[in-house]
Amino acid sequence: ESHGGKTYPLPLQDIKDYPFVMPNLNDFQKIVFVSQAAVYYFFHHLKEVIPHDIKIIAIGKATAKAIEKHESE
Numbered sequence: 001e002s003h004g005g006k007t008y009p010l011p012l013q014d015i016k017d018y019p020f021v022m023p024n025l026n027d028f029q030k031i032v033f034v035s036q037a038a039v040y041y042f043f044h045h046l047k048e049v050i051p052h053d054i055k056i057i058a059i060g061k062a063t064a065k066a067i068e069k070h071e072s073e
Helices: 036-045 061-072
Strands: 030-033 055-058
Touching (some): 030 036, 036 061, 055 061
16 A cells, blocks of 8 residues: 555455254264354354363364353353
């Protein structure tokens, strides 16, 4: 922009909620999140408390922070 150009911020992708039925969480030992969007949509659909013996894993610092945010709500 300092040289006369214009910038247009555009999303690289469109993230949409994919309809799914929440599985029985008691059937899982681990839940792995690979993105902040995955965290958001999981917790958006979550209607129960996550069992304490399930290990929650985040790929990346931003994803870990998103998990921390949703767990504290």
